[in-house]
Structure formats: C-alpha cells, structure tokens
Amino acid sequence: EPEVTQTPSHQVTQMGQEVILRCVPISNHLYFYWYRQILGQKVEFLVSFYNNEISEKSEIFDDQFSVERPDGSNFTLKIRSTKLEDSAMYFCATGDRSNQPQHFGDGTRLSIL
C-alpha cells in the first residue's frame, strides 16, 4: 500500500536555527497537511496546501513557518529561527480529496536545544 514518507525521523537543532522537514506524499494525492503534537497534548493542525497554495492555516502557523512543494513531489515545512516551544512531533498527511481519510507519515521528532 502506498505510504507517506517523512524525513528525517528525528532532528535535533539549536534554538534560532532553521529546519526543513520533508514529506513525500502518495503520488496521486492533491491535498497536503502538516500537524504537530507537543508531548502530552493534542494533535494540532498547522496548515493545508492544495493546488500549490495554502488553503488554510492555524494561528500557530505564523511568519516563522512556511510550506512549499519545491519540485512537485516533496512537500516541505520550514521553520525559521526555531524556538524551544517548537519541539514536537510533526506529521505530514495527504489525501486525494478534502473530505476523505488522510494518510499520515510516521512523523519527524523535532528537538530544539
């Protein structure tokens, strides 16, 4: 069965540095999402992306964050000038329609020191 793959599985970064989290979606999927889960808390929506643009973003997704599909396959989340509170598990999810089940990657654990 096709899978969503995320790299790296674990990223350790110094506060203030930039990180790029990568996701390879299922090939015929058109809707892309990023979520995060801070330890012990809910899975939180960050952003959705469709037709090469952001379709929805949460209040968490401020100017520090950006997303793009640089080569038409990878879907990336960039966090500029990371803060301690950015430490979390980041999940990419993709779907073939907006109201269909989303397929999640295994996540990237981001640790900010």
Next chain:
Amino acid sequence: ILNVEQSPQSLHVQEGDSTNFTCSFPSSNFYALHWYRWETAKSPEALFVMTLNGDEKKKGRISATLNTKEGYSYLYIKGSQPEDSATYLCAFYGGSNYKLTFGKGTLLTVNP
C-alpha cells in the same frame, strides 16, 4: 475555537471484553467525522470517515455510529484483543475550511 472532546481519556480492559468510547463535536457546520487509530511508534491510521447522521460503519470488530444533530460519535470494539491497544483519535471536519480538528484521543490498553 472548535471543541472536540473524547472520553474516557484512557481505558484498560481485559482481552475479550467489548468496549466503547465517545467523541463529541460541534453540531453546526458539520461535514465529516474521522476516526483514526494511532499505535505507539507508528503513524495514525484512518478507520472511518462518517458524513451522514445515523451513519454506522464497521471494520472487522470495530464499528462506529454518528449523531450529527446532537454532536457525538461512538466507537465500539467487540471482543478486544491486545493488538487493539492504541490511541483512538476522532477529528471533526467542518467543510468551510480545509482542516481537521482532533480530540485528545482515548488510550486503550487491552490486557491479555
């Protein structure tokens, strides 16, 4: 702010027991309700997407019902097995925006 609540927060049952848990969500602007199963060290896996009031879906020993008028969904597991141990997440999809709002999940532990 959309409120999606799940109860109980955690549940311990014995192998063979049947169990159920609840997801409550806004009854207005409803579009779909998703259920996911999330095993430790794996990614969330879609169980059901429910859209119609009165919907009932089944996948093996797991089934779910939906009441959109009162804003709740039940997930049932018949004859729980240790491999059913996971966190079960529900997520509300309000069609006016492209996002899922998740509950905190119910952590199910099935003891052999």
